[in-house]
Amino acid sequence: MSSVLRICFRPGLAVLAGLLLMLTTTSRVQAQDAPAPAETTATAEAPAPAAEEAPAPAAPPTAEEVLGKLTVGIDTIWVLVCSMLVFFMNLGFGCVESGFCRAKNCVNILSKNFVVFAVCSIGFWLVGWDLMFGTGDGEFIGKSGSFMVQAKDNSPLQATKGYEGEYSSIAWATVPLWCKFFFQLCFAGTAATIVSGAVAERIKYGAFIAFCFVMAVAIYPVTGHWIWGFGYLAKEWNFWDFAGSTVVHSVGGWAALTGAIILGPRIGKFSKDGRINAIPGHNMTAAFIGCLVLWFGWFGFNP
Template sequence: MDVATLSTGLNTVWVVLTAAMILLMEGGFALLEAGFVRQKNAVSIIMKVFVDITFGALVFYFVGFGLMYGKDSGGWIGSTGFMLRGDLSHIQLNISHETYWLFQCAFVIAVISIVSGAVAERIHFRAYIIYAIAMTGLIYPIAGHWVWGVGGWLGKLGMIDFAGSAVIHALGGFAALAAAVFIGPRLGKFTAEGKSNIVPPSNLPLASVGAFILWFGWFGFNSGSTLSATNGSIGHIAVTTMLSAAAGGAGCILFTMFRYKKADPPMVINGSLAGLVGITAGCAYVSDAAAMLIGLVCGVAMVLVTEMLENKGIDDPVGAFAVHGVSGSLGTLAVGLFAMPSMTKGVGQEYAGLFYGGGWNLLGVQAFGLVIVSVWGFGLTWLSFLLIKRIMPVRVSKDEELIGLDVGIHGVPAYNQDHDFLDVEQLKTRG
């Protein structure tokens, strides 16, 4: 076996394994969100995650991949690669196009899963399916082409986003914010005077296990983005990923102890995730110290933004915007501050962050690209729900919401409670 064949084989195994790690994150999303919502809506969360991974994969195969990574058409969209056919010669990697598609498919599934938590407990299942198709087939692939596609206009400007703080998390987070505002808060979440009522999570141990699975999968998310098993930066990427997540969680423990006089478990869970989101753009380009600072800032910012949304009457049951939208934004900007020239040269960027002598150029490009991607995610999500509302209800009925979506929409509760037989109509009547 020659060296080239061995290299291709190693890279293929590496990318497939890390893609599988990212796909396992869907189990993390399912457990995290099921633990954060009320028991009567746990099945609904699981079903939305199945929509993400099934419809998401199929739509990305037929449409999304071609728009995102196909041959460039004016810097805006790809025009080949639909169903992995046509000219893909511009994708020059030491793996097959099928392997590359699998890895990118795992990413697109993660994007739509961010939105599912923000609309938990009140979105209509059929409306969610249509929106998931729009996100995975149009909204995310087009924005992704701008940054990651060969010839994409934001990429040509010099925007750096190694594994997706902007393309995945900021876009998904602002899309989640648009969806949460459009659909409105859960019944009883806010009083007539606008005061927020606490809706306690149904199962925090379950949510914490979900967070740990997400944390595990993030090593595939970030380190796998090298697309090469022999890339020397894999170890550094894994270390910065770990340190940022740890700093985000530790920062939330200390900050909530100071602010609330006790460590707040849901905030700590989301604080670690905020650190993971924040480091995703710069994991390959920043130092260990910068990674810890990024995680700390993202964790504290997540707490403050969560409070702000509550005060504004915006209901985001799992903190999707505070974790992904805010931390993704901060992480994207952090590249413009902390990117080290010795690291950025490896991807063809000859300038560094502001604190490493690179001036304001990179920070300006990062900020501009972030605004474009975020506005695109928010605006297209709002437009999607406006169009969906013309053909079907976006929100479940009051009775279905009060009963819970598990029984009201899916006809089965999450927990049997040792009943041998279930009468769905009787459960609906009982409410």
């Protein structure tokens, strides 16, 4: 009996001993891994940063400053409106010229009046403006400035800070520089468009485009500098121009006369015996509309 009990209790004692050993080992590991209690140290709290002082409110603009900005804004709008009227005259030229020409040349006439402003824009932007309004009192051309209208100009601020720039001949206008440029660009395009009607139906398309570029780069800017750029005529002869009568209309008219003389009359205009043959236009309605558009747009020449 005693031998049987020994056999039965030996495995139980072994299992019990193993469990006790596992519990003892686990408690030791947990005791080693437990974090030490943090030491509390009395630290003095840092003083809170002082609040930043609020900036003083800006002084309200004076009545003179408000009036100056308002004047510049109104002048700018007015010059832009006049520029658009002059630009609108391209429609008038196109209608008049195409209406008084034969139907077979209508597309050519309209195309020339459309592209003339684009070509003049490139030429006047590249060189023309700086030749016309660059500083050069009493000179043949303007000698200051740079290409592509890149010179300094502070026109809107000159009333309070004085003029600082390279275009002193037109510094009297307090509107922004690019507003002045657009106004004069429309004049340059008009001077070139005047020639289109004088050489209608007898000039090659490419030749007319080349002429427009030369007009915007050299002819109109150089003549304009003599008068509006305070160049030779303005200084030596005290020459004044009203509403572009010389700088635009006269220059365009003389260029048109020169082109007509060089090209000669239209084919079929004169018979071999010298008799004059009528070449009637194909659309009097378009010509009438063009005349009214030119009449209306001309008021933009007098801002």
